[in-house]
Amino acid sequence: xAPVVYKKGMKYPLRALIFLILLGLFGIFCLxxxxxxxxxxxxxxxxxxxxxxxxxxxxxxxxxxPKGNIQISSTEAIFxxxxxxxxxxxxxxxxxxxxxxxxxxxxxxxxxxxxTPFRLTFFNFFHYILILWVIDILYRVLxxxxxxxxxxxxxxxxxxxxxFSCLLNSLFYKLEEGRQFWGYFRDTFVIHLPSAxxxxxxxxxxxxxxxxxxxxxxxxxxxxxxxxxxxxxxNPEEWE
Amino acid sequence: MRGEIETEGKITxxxxxxxxxxxxxxxxxxxxxxxxxxxxxxxxxSAGLILFLVEFLFVYLLCRLPTGLVIILAPLFLxxxxxxxxxxxxxxxxxxxxxxxxxxxxxxxxSLGLYLLRKHVIKRYLEKARWPINxxxxxxxxxxxxxxxxxxxxxxxxxxxxxxxxxxxxxxxxLTSFSVIYLLFLLRRDSGKILAFxxxxxxxxGSEISFLFPGNQFLIVYLLLRKYTGRINCAEISRGINKExxxxxxxxxxxxxxxxxxxxxxxxxxxxxxxxxKFESLGIGTxxxxxxxxxxxxxxxxxxxxxxxxxxxxxxxxxxxxYSIIQGQMKESTKSLPINKISLFPGVFFSLLxxxxxxxxxxxxxxxxxxxxxxxxxxxxxxxxxxxxxxLPLFIRNWKFFLILFFLEFIFFQGAAIILTRTCLQTLTLFxxxxxxxxxxxxxxxxxxxxxxxxxxxxxxxxxxxxxxWILWSYFAALLVLRDSPDLSVLLIEExxxxxxxxxxxxxxxxxxxxxxxxDFLVYRIKILTIREESVFLNKRALEMVVPGVNLRLLxxxxxxxxxxxxxxxIVKELYPEESDRCLDSCKAALCPAYQRIYKKIQELRRVxxxxxxxxxxxxPKTASAKEDGWKISLSQNVYLEMDDKIR
Numbered sequence: 001x002a003p004v005v006y007k008k009g010m011k012y013p014l015r016a017l018i019f020l021i022l023l024g025l026f027g028i029f030c031l032x033x034x035x036x037x038x039x040x041x042x043x044x045x046x047x048x049x050x051x052x053x054x055x056x057x058x059x060x061x062x063x064x065x066p067k068g069n070i071q072i073s074s075t076e077a078i079f080x081x082x083x084x085x086x087x088x089x090x091x092x093x094x095x096x097x098x099x100x101x102x103x104x105x106x107x108x109x110x111x112x113x114x115x116t117p118f119r120l121t122f123f124n125f126f127h128y129i130l131i132l133w134v135i136d137i138l139y140r141v142l143x144x145x146x147x148x149x150x151x152x153x154x155x156x157x158x159x160x161x162x163x164f165s166c167l168l169n170s171l172f173y174k175l176e177e178g179r180q181f182w183g184y185f186r187d188t189f190v191i192h193l194p195s196a197x198x199x200x201x202x203x204x205x206x207x208x209x210x211x212x213x214x215x216x217x218x219x220x221x222x223x224x225x226x227x228x229x230x231x232x233x234x235n236p237e238e239w240e
Numbered sequence: 241m242r243g244e245i246e247t248e249g250k251i252t253x254x255x256x257x258x259x260x261x262x263x264x265x266x267x268x269x270x271x272x273x274x275x276x277x278x279x280x281x282x283x284x285x286s287a288g289l290i291l292f293l294v295e296f297l298f299v300y301l302l303c304r305l306p307t308g309l310v311i312i313l314a315p316l317f318l319x320x321x322x323x324x325x326x327x328x329x330x331x332x333x334x335x336x337x338x339x340x341x342x343x344x345x346x347x348x349x350x351s352l353g354l355y356l357l358r359k360h361v362i363k364r365y366l367e368k369a370r371w372p373i374n375x376x377x378x379x380x381x382x383x384x385x386x387x388x389x390x391x392x393x394x395x396x397x398x399x400x401x402x403x404x405x406x407x408x409x410x411x412x413x414x415l416t417s418f419s420v421i422y423l424l425f426l427l428r429r430d431s432g433k434i435l436a437f438x439x440x441x442x443x444x445x446g447s448e449i450s451f452l453f454p455g456n457q458f459l460i461v462y463l464l465l466r467k468y469t470g471r472i473n474c475a476e477i478s479r480g481i482n483k484e485x486x487x488x489x490x491x492x493x494x495x496x497x498x499x500x501x502x503x504x505x506x507x508x509x510x511x512x513x514x515x516x517x518k519f520e521s522l523g524i525g526t527x528x529x530x531x532x533x534x535x536x537x538x539x540x541x542x543x544x545x546x547x548x549x550x551x552x553x554x555x556x557x558x559x560x561x562x563y564s565i566i567q568g569q570m571k572e573s574t575k576s577l578p579i580n581k582i583s584l585f586p587g588v589f590f591s592l593l594x595x596x597x598x599x600x601x602x603x604x605x606x607x608x609x610x611x612x613x614x615x616x617x618x619x620x621x622x623x624x625x626x627x628x629x630x631x632l633p634l635f636i637r638n639w640k641f642f643l644i645l646f647f648l649e650f651i652f653f654q655g656a657a658i659i660l661t662r663t664c665l666q667t668l669t670l671f672x673x674x675x676x677x678x679x680x681x682x683x684x685x686x687x688x689x690x691x692x693x694x695x696x697x698x699x700x701x702x703x704x705x706x707x708x709x710w711i712l713w714s715y716f717a718a719l720l721v722l723r724d725s726p727d728l729s730v731l732l733i734e735e736x737x738x739x740x741x742x743x744x745x746x747x748x749x750x751x752x753x754x755x756x757x758x759x760d761f762l763v764y765r766i767k768i769l770t771i772r773e774e775s776v777f778l779n780k781r782a783l784e785m786v787v788p789g790v791n792l793r794l795l796x797x798x799x800x801x802x803x804x805x806x807x808x809x810x811i812v813k814e815l816y817p818e819e820s821d822r823c824l825d826s827c828k829a830a831l832c833p834a835y836q837r838i839y840k841k842i843q844e845l846r847r848v849x850x851x852x853x854x855x856x857x858x859x860x861p862k863t864a865s866a867k868e869d870g871w872k873i874s875l876s877q878n879v880y881l882e883m884d885d886k887i888r
Contacts, residue, residue, distance in 0.1 A: 149666075151670055155670075195707035195710060197707075198707050198714065201714050202710055202714045204670070205674075205717040208670065208721055208722065209717070209721040212721065217721075
């Protein structure tokens with residue numbers, strides 16, 4: 001069955017709507033279960049603000065893959081580095097920043113949160129929250145401490161940010177556009193898995209260098225990370 | 241316009257003043273060291289100043305050398321000579337001179353390399369290296385510049401006295417980084433494919449291609465390129481073609497204009513479709529139309545150039561010679577990388593060295609793991625096993641066995657690194673983990689050349705091209721962050737064969753080798769020419785738009801011939817069978833109309849093959865010998881031929 005791209009005025013698929021509602025409810029539960037009452041961990045506001053800016057910048061430099069009708073960026077690596085450097089709560093700020101504050105230039109004009117369909121922003125935000133929640137649990141189970149790099153657990157969780165995001169996106173597009181789950185996953189994401197995994201590995205490097213170099217470690221990461229869209233652009237058929 | 245160009249074809253003119261400045265710049269670190277040693281340590285600067293003069297003269301002569309093998313050998317000789325002299329001065333005059341090799345000379349020598357590369361490497365090869373140049377630029381920007389910033393930052397933090405030699409060295413290094421970045425930017429600019437247009441000519445990558453756009457097509461191309469940043473609609477094109485056109489209104493009015501009934505619109509629409517196919521086949525770009533076809537006549541068309549293409553308007557008119565690629569260099573440019581031949585000796589040597597260094601390092605640094613084991617025996621056994629596993633795939637010719645062995649050795653090395661260091665140092669574990677990934681990437685690219693299967697190369701390249709940059713970047717970052725870099729100049733004097741020197745040397749060597757192999761691999765682009773009954777396809781795209789009619793038949797005849805050589809009479813027999821009976825052994829080529837026609841067709845075909853980077857057609861040395869020697873088509877080595885699903 002050919003995928004039907006949802007446009008304004010069309011009847012929204014019921015199962016996709018149920019999925020979004022469930023995702024939202026689960027996301028709110030995740031936010032509720034965050035130990036807010038334990039107080040903020042010790043971190044400086046300035047590096048977190050810089051990292052929030054990086055998240056927005058990365059989201060702004062996302063590229064469109066026409067084949068999968070999806071934007072792809074290196075934001076997951078930013079979240080991973082943020083989680084390993086600052087821990088859970090600051091990463092929520094970074095996720096919020098990347099989900100709501102972005103400005104990207106597309107052929108049809110400037111794109112920002114106010115002219116992006118609400119359902120997409122909703123999905124983006126809550127699916128990242130869900131992923132962070134799952135990864136936080138996994139990291140703790142593997143005896144990792146959020147905000148600190150513990151070698152093996154962090155090596156395991158680093159690529160999972162991207163993989164989980166791809167899986168949830170495939171599920172969402174299956175429900176909304178009627179695409180095949182594994183077919184969509186294979187055709188759209190598999191080719192980017194090696195570079196995304198390596199990108200997450202380099203986010204580990206930033207997390208490790210942060211105690212030594214401080215804010216400069218973030219800057220060291222910033223340039224190649226933003227330019228990482230070049231590596232997504234390696235296939236000319238996917239240029240927009 | 242994407243980029244501006246100053247000179248075409250030959251990238252930089254040979255300029256003695258420029259060479260003089262470069263020589264002075266390259267020799268500057270010696271002066272800096274001499275003056276600092278004199279100012280802070282009261283050492284005699286005369287030896288350093290003599291070295292400066294010698295280096296200056298040598299580099300100046302090097303810059304003036306013509307292209308050839310000497311241009312590769314001379315810098316190598318210079319580096320070795322300079323290293324030897326620096327060590328000598330370091331031992332005899334002051335240890336500060338050792339900083340030349342490991343610290344101050346890196347950027348000037350990189351700049352010299354890039355300067356010579358830019359001066360001597362032909363533009364066509366640079367075009368192929370666009371992507372690696374971009375990566376090199378990013379890698380350099382994000383590493384060297386920040387390394388120096390970190391150095392200065394850490395000196396400020398720890399409150400180093402100012403002025404001190406460390407400050408001068410750090411500032412000098414930071415400043416010289418800019419020269420490397422500047423040269424990389426220049427190389428990046430040079431690596432663009434230039435599309436130059438004027439009212440009378442259209443050149444792409446130095447060759448005139450206006451003959452591919454006959455009649456009004458050329459005028460439409462000109463109008464589209466003039467409005468590169470915007471859109472151009474049917475009315476504007478019609479007026480551009482014929483200024484006295486009366487049936488198009490000044491502004492398109494949907495009530496007046498009926499595209500489906502307009503012959504002019506249909507003609508423009510058809511021609512633009514043809515232009516689009518030609519642009520796509522040539523790799524120039526494409527023409528964008530609105531999603532809704534009904535809006536085409538109002539909104540019009542726009543050009544989207546390939547990111548590698550730089551557009552340049554040549555207002556002076558037809559100035560073809562300015563853009564021509566030097567034909568004599570074409571032969572060199574079609575020489576591609578010998579992908580199926582590798583030399584075993586360097587591979588075996590490096591594998592053994594790597595296994596030895598790897599387990600030596602484990603023995604030194606992971607001593608806590610060996611508290612209950614006999615380290616020497618265990619490491620010796622593991623080292624032998626590692627060396628065998630690393631060298632064995634070099635001799636395997638079976639793809640599956642190669643993959644199995646490769647996988648096994650990867651697991652073995654990663655396992656050894658993780659298990660033996662896990663309890664001691666997490667940073668070492670991570671560093672060795674990343675180093676192993678980098679090592680195996682380099683190793684894979686090196687061995688991969690033994691399996692020249694186009695399908696495998698294509699599928700592997702699809703995955704690797706976008707990710708190998710991150711392996712290099714992570715390894716470089718690991719070197720910067722996880723390794724405690726000792727002052728090598730001090731260590732070299734005190735303990736020249738200390739483990740730190742060996743580990744550092746191996747780390748740097750691996751990084752350099754990986755970078756070279758990766759660049760080599762990235763430059764390699766596969767092109768598949770498929771010959772079918774109906775047409776010839778380049779990477780599944782029909783070539784009939786850029787190689788029309790007779791030329792396409794000629795190409796098919798060339799490609800189907802066994803020796804890839806065609807005599808004049810063979811071509812006549814295939815293309816003009818009715819004239820073949822006129823071909824005699826005693827014919828005069830210069831007087832034969834069929835020969836003249838074929839000659840022209842071959843010229844056109846050669847031009848298209850060269851523009852598409854597929855290869856060239858070699859003409860016989862003399863016109864008169866065409867009937868005995870014939871023309872030979874030689875394809876680049878990255879071009880694979882498929883005939884009726886049979887891979888050559």
